[in-house]
Amino acid sequence: MVTIKDVAKVTGVSPSTVSRVIADNPRISPATKKKVREAMEHLGYHTNIHARNLVAKSTKAIGVIMPSSADKALQNPFFPEVLRGIGSVIHERQYSLTLSSGETEQEILAEVQRMVYGSYVDGVILLYSRVDDPVMSFLQERDFPFVMVGKPFEKLQEITHVDNDNFTAGKQITNYLIASGHEKIAFIGGSKDLFVTRDRESGYQSALTDAGLPNNDAYKIHTEFLKSGGREAVERLLSLPVRPTAIVVTDDLMSLGVLSTLEESGVQVPRDISLVSFNNAYLSEITRPALTTVDIHIHELGAQSARALIERTVDKTVPSRRIIVPYNIIYRNSVSEQ
Amino acid sequence: MVTIKDVAKVTGVSPSTVSRVIADNPRISPATKKKVREAMEHLGYHTNIHARNLVAKSTKAIGVIMPSSADKALQNPFFPEVLRGIGSVIHERQYSLTLSSGETEQEILAEVQRMVYGSYVDGVILLYSRVDDPVMSFLQERDFPFVMVGKPFEKLQEITHVDNDNFTAGKQITNYLIASGHEKIAFIGGSKDLFVTRDRESGYQSALTDAGLPNNDAYKIHTEFLKSGGREAVERLLSLPVRPTAIVVTDDLMSLGVLSTLEESGVQVPRDISLVSFNNAYLSEITRPALTTVDIHIHELGAQSARALIERTVDKTVPSRRIIVPYNIIYRNSVSEQ
Structure with a gap:
């Protein structure tokens, strides 16, 4: 049987480079990929991938874990969009995708344990990053391949994650409000x-x-990433003795709740209160006014996480890495000069 | 080992009624459910469900098949919403969910074959109904449990499906346009x-x-269930020598494309052209004007299909049935009197 080592020997690259070519790692040059693939074809490695999968009990399936139940999470267009990105890679590589449906942390952990112990999946994508997450600890202890969308709480060097530079994005969009003359800015x-x-x-x-x-x-309010969360938050802000003139909202679906509550309260956006948002879900261009928002390239976050995970399931020795997807601000009509 | 038959004997109901109680079928009365569940507990049936699952190699997983790739289908808010409904039941019953990612009919068929031959799932929900669908034929031939959201092309009596009365809904919403004075109505x-x-x-x-x-x-145009489909369709309608005064659009995401193309062409809705839509995806209340649309209760379509499928995977002898989820029209601001 032809092994990765045989392919490496013939082509003069390391076995881990061959693994990366199989995983279509973007860091491998097209020339190397061509050379390795030709050698794989020549040696008849292709047919043996399946044999190897059988031996290694590869499922060619990955688990995708959401922070709350499917029923709740999928209300937020972030999740369908990130699933689209994951789906595009899954499809290309002919993997399948198992979606979590648990609501509580304990339920989600139990699901992930079933996936791991039952060998239902080769690896897992966590679509959130939470403090003291037992799911992450479990996966780490078992040395089970996983990738995180977001930034891990600790062990930053050890966990492959795909993230935006959310600190700089938050700073830049707030600076934009400040430059527009706002001083009373809520979050x-x-x-x-x-x-x-x-x-x-x-x-x-x-x-x-x-x-x-x-x-x-x-001026700082924490609530749920849902439309109802935005509604509640704005009710609290409007009840303050001194209202803000601008709000940074960290999610477009929340912004939808903010907008409709402001409208019902007779507060005009952007005349009375300016609004900036995050994510650039497609709804942010439908709202009136259309939202100025940080485009975090959700689809790309999903696609990159799936690529990184598949690479890891093929070769556990691939070093952990941090993948930062660039963001950009989409300027629309929800901010006025103060 | 305590069997379904034992529970049936003790409670004086049929074995299939016991299966339906296990599947929480809404057609079984609360009194019967209570009686059967008490007997199950008394006889110690509960622990044996797992034993039975092991013997029967139940995966407690279901496959959910979309009509096109996840990347394409999940653009349309119908799919996240129907997944929410499925997810709510899956979560309650502690099942897991495997999502298709194939693009072409052949790819989707191959995925379903992998699910069936590899015993990855207990049953499948088809989220579409298409003429001459090889996936449906395959599942029927193998007598593999499946449920369809939509109406099967043939074998209407044999296939459990969850649908709306789309004929009557289409007729009623068109009648509403006619009653508003419209005679040139496009589709x-x-x-x-x-x-x-x-x-x-x-x-x-x-x-x-x-x-x-x-x-x-x-006046009749067929295109893709996407925003771009709506754009293309409206361009064709606007190029006609005699323009329609009203349009029936069968999907809210399409309507979004219709609205923005009309707006760009200087055509005002509803002043110049009235619009009615289907689905009541949440975007239909954000658009300006907000859309008059048929609420097909997408979440309920998903939940009912998951319940019916689980019932079927627990007991293959459950007769096929047709489940019609009621619709209602939500009147908003996209229609004017002619």
């Missing part, structure tokens, strides 16, 4: 347990501090 | 291969015929 984010919230909030905070603006705790 | 639908398109179009046609309105083939 609406998801749970403090989620890293994405922490990073975006740190960026917001840093922009205020750099501009010498005061820190007002009443 | 924009998905592929003619899809039953959902055929049924809605037949309803539209029937309303026109009943009202004695002429049949104009140029």
Whole structure:
């Protein structure tokens, strides 16, 4: 049987390079890929992939884990969009995809344990990053291949993750509000347990501090990444003695709740309150006004995570890495000069 | 080992009723469920479910098959929403969910074959109904448990399916346009291969015929269930010598493309052209104007299909049935009197 080592020997590259070619790692040059693939074909390696999969009990399946039940999470267009990105790679590589449906941390852990112990999947993509996550600890202890969308709480060097630079994005979009003359800027984010919230909030905070603006705790609200979360948050902000003139909202679906609640309260956006958002889900261009938002390239986050995971399931020795997907701000009509 | 038959004997109901209680079939009365469950607990049946699953190699997993790649299908909010409904039941019953990612009919068939031959799932939900579908034929030939969201092309009595009455819905919403004074009414639908398109179009046609309105083939357009499909369709309608004054669009995402193309062409909705839509995806209330649309209760379609499938995987002898989820029209601001 032809092995990866045989292919490596013939082509003069290392076995891990051959693994990376199989996984279509973008860091391998096209020339090397061509050479290795030709050798694989020549040696008849292709047919043996299946044999190897059988021996190694590869399932050619991956698990995708959401932070809450499918019923809840899939309300937020982030998840279908990231699944689209994952799906594009899964499809190309002929893998299949198992989706979590658990609601609580314990249920999700039990699901992941079933996937791992039952050998239902080759690896797992975690679509969130939370403080003290037992799912992550379990996967690490078992040395089971996984990749995270977001930034791991600790062991940053050990865990392959795909993220945006959420700190800088939060800072840049807050600076844009400051440059537009706003001084009373509120922040609406998801749970403090989620890293994405922490990073975006740190960026917001840093922009205020750099501009010498005061820190007002009443202006910082943490709620659920849902439309209802946005509604609740805005009700609290509107009840304050001094209302903000601008709000940084860390999620487009939340922004939808913010917008409709402001409209019902007779507050006009952007005339009375300016709004900036995150994600650039497709709904952000349908709203009136259309939202100025940070495009985090959700589809790409999904695709990169699937590529990195497949690479890891093929070769466990591939070093961990951090993949930062660039963001950019899409300027629309939800901000006015103060 | 305690069997379903033992439970049936003790409680005086049939074995298939016991199966239905296990599957939480809504047609079984609460009193019967209580009685059967108490007997199950008393006899110690519960622990044996797992034993039985082991023997029967139950995977407690179901496959969910979309009509095109995840990358394409999940653009349409119908699919995340139907997955939410499926997910709610899956979660309750502690099943897992494997999602298709194939693009072409052949790829999807190959995926389903892998699921069936590899015993990866106990059953399959088809999220579409297409003419001459090889996937459906394959599942039927193998007598593999499956349920369809939509109406099967043939063998209507043999296949459990969850559908809306799309004919009547199409007729009723077209009648509403006719009652508002419209006579030149166009139709924009998905592929003619899809039953959902055929049924809605037949309803539209029937309303026109009943009202004695002429049949104009140029007013009927078939395209993709995507925003781009709506854009293309409207460009064709606007190029006609006599433009319609109203359009029936069979999908909210298409309607989004229709709306933006009309807006770019300087055509105002509903002043110049009225619009009615289907599905009541959440985007239909964000658009300006908000869409008058048929609420088909997507979440419920998903939940019912998952319940029916699990019932079938637990007991293959359960008779096939047709489950019709009621629709209702949500009247918003996209129609004007002619």
